[in-house]
Amino acid sequence: MPKTNEKDAYFFSHDCNARNDPKILALRSVYGAEGYGVYFMLVEILREQPEYRLSVNKYIWNTLAMQMQVEASRLEQIITDCCTEFAENGSTLLVNDGEYLYSASLLRRMGKVDDISNLRREAAQKRWKNQPCKADDGSGASTSNANAEQTDANKRKAKQSKEKQ
Incomplete structure (x- = not known):
């Protein structure tokens, strides 16, 4: 179970050269810095969520658009393209399975962080x-x-x- 306490909520692994990833380059070629900003703001929002996923509901685009100060229709198009268009080797930037919106990369990265945290917690409890x-x-x-x-x-x-x- 992910933690979102004040200390932990600020961290997620981010490659310093992410702007040059082929999927990100495709995103940037269509949407420029706006698309890049929307994508990473969404990843940050996902990082704060339980299980690192957002429930897809009829208000999701308006809610996200309000947070990101982007038109809802524009945001929906960017995110939809992140789920369908910007892919490499069958992997897209984001996944919308109809129930949840998430980043497979974030799930993988945070899974490692959570595993390490759990091992450290268990070791500390054993010591105490x-x-x-x-x-x-x-x-x-x-x-x-x-x-x-x-x-x-x-x-x-x-x-x-x-x-x-």
Whole structure:
């Protein structure tokens, strides 16, 4: 499941030479910088969505057009062409399967990011689960090493503050 927290929402892999990809060149040859901008704004919007896909409904073109400040009919044509015209080896820039609009490339790239994130989360949980507790008062509540160290640091700061006075 994709995350869209503040820290994570800003990242997706983007090739620095994407403007020279044959599919992007075809897009640019027809729509210029406007088409390029629409395409990448849509990829950014897709990145923020659950499962990195947008539900296709009767309002999708107006909604996207409002966000991108482009005429809805123009936006629909650009995106439709991204789904049908700008292709290489059977792969198009975007996919509209009638239910969802998405980028297969973004799904592939974010799948890798999500896999790495999940592995790191599992490793961290395993470390925390196996972390010995510094103190246990018998009540079932334990004080971790980090909490004890923070308390010690707070005591040192308070002592230093009193010494300065």
